[in-house]
Amino acid sequence: MTQSENLLRVQAGRFAGSYWKELWRHRELAWFMARRDLLIRYKDTALGVAWALLRPLLTMLVLVVVFHRLAGFSGQGAPYPVLVFAALLPWQLFSSALSEVGNSLLQNSHIVTRVYFPRLVLPLSAMAVAIADFAVTLALLALLMVFYGQLVGWPLLALPVFVALAALTALAAGIWVSALQVRYRDVRFIVPFVVQFGLYLSPVGFSTSVVPEDYRLLYSLNPMVGAIDGFRWCLLGQPFYWPAAALSVIVTAVLLVTGVRYFRSVERSVADLM
C-alpha cells in the first residue's frame, strides 16, 4: 500500500474518506457483533429455541381465537392457523428486528464512545438475531403446513424476495428508531406501542381481502402489507394485489434511504450525545 492510500484526512464538516468503503472494511466486525448477539441469545440453546417457538405459537393462538372463532373471519380457502402463521412470520421478523436494530446504537454506547467504526455496523449486525429467530419459526410453519396438508406451488420460489422485503422494512424502521433514540430519550417508550398497534393495523390476524377495495391502496402504505400478502401468496396461493405490493416496496425504499441519511447525520455527533 502506498503512503497516499494510507492517508486519512479529517476535516470539520465533512465525511472523512469513503463511508461505504469503510463500512465494507468493517464487515468482519459486523460479523463478530452478530455472532456475539447470536451466542448470547442461543447460549442456553433449549431455552433460546423454545422462546423463538413459543412466542409465535401463542400469538397465533390468540389471533385465531379472536379473529376466526369470535369475529368469524374466514381463511380464504386456507386453514386459519396457517393463514395467521404465514403472516406472523414476516411480522415477527419485523417486530423483533425493529426492537433489536432500534436498540443497537444505545445498547452499544460504551463501545461507540470509545472506538470509531462506521456506526451502521451496529444496526446491520443487530439483524442477525431476528433472522435466526425467523429461520426457527419458518421450520415451525413447514411443520404446521404438513400437519394441515397444505400444498405449495411454484410461487414458493419467490419467498426470498418477500423475506428480503420484510427484513429491509424492519431494517429501515430500525435504523430510524436507533438514531431517534440517541436524540430523543422517550423514543424507547414509543416503539413498543408502535409494535403493538402494528400487529392489528397489519393484516396478521386477518386476510387483506377484508379491507374494502377502495382502501386497498391506502392500506398498502403500511409496508408490511406487501410483505405479508407476498408470504400468503407464496405459501398459500392466496390472491396477490400487485399495485399494493409495489407501493409497499416504494415506501420501504423511501424509509430506508431517508433512514440511512438521518442515521448518518446523527452518527456524526453520536458520541457527543451519549
Added chain:
Amino acid sequence: MTAAISARGLSKRYFLRHDLDWVSPTLRDVLSAQLRRAVRALAGRPVPASQTASEEFWALREVSFDLAQGARLGVIGRNGAGKSTLLKLLSRITEPSEGTFELRGRAASLLEVGTGFHPELSGRENVFLNGAILGMSREQIARRLDEIVAFAGVERFVDTPLKRYSSGMYVRLAFSVAAHLEPDVLILDEVFAVGDADFQKKCLAKMNDLGREGRTLVFVSHNLGAVEQLCTEALLLESGRVTAHSRDVAGVVHAYLGNEGKDKIAEWRNSVAEFRDYWFIPQRFALTDENGTVVQRAVRWDEAVFVEIEGDIPDHDPMLCVGYAVHAETGELLYWSEHTDGPMAEWPGLAQGHIALRAEIPRELLNEGSYRISLMAGFGGGDWIVHPGAGGPALALQVHGGFDTSPRWTSRRPGLIAPRARWTRAAGRVAPPRSEAPAPEET
C-alpha cells in the same frame, strides 16, 4: 521524516442547552413545541423565537501540531483542559467543529482496555470480538491468538466464560489484546490507571517496545512519571489551547506543575454538563470539613476532611458504585474507596433520584503534601462512567502540619503515606542480656 499526524486549527465546540433535560430532549417536547408554533402561525399570531438557551463551550481551541513518524507524544494538562477531547478527535470518535488533521498509516485508539468484552462469552470469543473492535482482522487475530492468551497467562481458561475470570485475569486478557495490535499510530488514554504496580510496569515495558518498533504514539496521562519515561515530546493543554509543545519533556512537565497550583479546586459542579450518563450524573464533588463547609485551605494531618458526592440517578442499577481515588502529587495511586466498602448492611443505599453521599478521608494517614482526589463511578470490571484520573472531576487536597501531636515530627515524613501507628510497650520474649556477657554478634 514525514509527519504521522499533523493537526491544523483543531477545535471542538459543545453546545450546552439549559432549557432541555440533561440526557437528551424528548421527542414529545420537540413535537409539541413545533405544533404550538404551527398553531400560532395559523392563527396569525406572532411566533416566538426558539427558546433554546444554548451556551457555547469550546473544549478545544485551534490546536495545531505536527508529530513525526516514530515520535511518542505525551499530552498533559488539568482535567477539562481538552486532553480527552483531543484523543476523541484523533481517534475519530467525534468530529472536529473546525480545523483539519491528517493521519498517516493505520491508526488504532485505546481509550480503555477490553472495550466490548462480554461476560457471557468465552475468553477466545472475547479476544476475537475485542480485536475486531480495535480494528484487527480475523486472520490477524487467529494468527496471534495463542500469543495473546499466553501473554495474559490464561491458557487454561480460553474456553471459560469471561464472567468466571478473576478481575486480574480479565484486565490481563484485555490488555494483552491491546498489546498485540500492530498499528502505525497508537492513540492511548490513561489505561494504566487500572491494575497493580507489577501490571503497570509490564504495560510500560510493552509501550516502550512499541516505541522501539518505530510506531507513533499519542499518550494522555496524569502519571507524569510515565510520560517522562515514555515520551519523546510533550504537549501541554490549558483550557483547550496548546500552551507548550516541546521535545524537552521534563520542561513541559515542569511548566505544568508550576501552573498547577494556581487554581486548585475543592469543589466541582457539573455546571457545563460534562457528564450526562444514563445511569449516573455527578452534580457535585467537594471536600468539606465537619460542618459541611468547603475546604479551600490546607488541612492538618489530624483534621477531619470529608468527600461529598452528589448526583442524579435517572435509572437505578444495583451494580452502580461511586467513590473516590486519591493520587499523590507525583501521580501514584494511593487508594480507592467506594460506597460499597465494608459489609453490605452498612452501605448507604442508592436509589433513583438525587443522592448525596459523604465519606471521611481517613485521618492521620496522608503525608504532608498535595493530593488529587478524583471522582469514580462505574459498575466494576472496567465499566466506568467516571474514570478516576482520566478526565473525571478531581479536587486538590493539601495536607500541611498537624504532626505536632508528636514533638519529634513536625513536617513531611519519608514515605508515601504517614499513618499513625499506635505504639505500646510489649511484654517481650527475649531475656535481657546480662550486663557482663557480651551480646551475641549479629550477622
